[in-house]
Amino acid sequence: DTGVSQNPRHKITKRGQNVTFRCDPISEHNRLYWYRQTLGQGPEFLTYFQNEAQLEKSRLLSDRFSAERPKGSFSTLEIQRTEQGDSAMYLCASSLAGGTEKETQYFGPGTRLLVL
């Protein structure tokens, strides 16, 4: 079990540029979640997948944000035309829904985005 991994760990970009983050969940986990955490706050839900199906999107996820999980394994989160307000830590988590494991979301280390 290698845990949830996220790449890159840090990203600095200029306003207006597009960025893409990747999350690799724990291998047997079928649910994958994206959260955003700003300084001094708790994580806020963005979206989640069951296998490749996107089941729910937060109102926080504007049209500039898109997430995919094409083969039900890794996921990408893309932000188009970044704004300074997008600066945050983007967290990914995964869980095994329907299995014998207790309901637990395991978090990755996050991608810290800074928009200049």
Added chain:
Amino acid sequence: AQTVTQSQPEMSVQEAETVTLSCTYDTSESDYYLFWYKQPPSRQMILVIRQEAYKQQNATENRFSVNFQKAAKSFSLKISDSQLGDAAMYFCAYGRLWEKLTFGTGTRLTIIP
């Protein structure tokens, strides 16, 4: 909508002493889960303890235990025999089975040697 409130932005405790972190939540659901997550500085979030709402018995994990009051919608975390490694941000979270988590704003815990 569900909300989670942590009214203590910061707490401190002497090493080896006991500290209690508070959390209240609001929901109209009867079946849900509550969690305490720990986020050490610059490190990833890890689960400390979880509580199923249908269970009356309070969850315990070694030095960590909860006081779950369903009617009062209260879910506090007690850390016994505090250790330096317990220093972190602690987040209370609410969720329904396999769905999104709703987090509080966190409590920063400092351990005084």
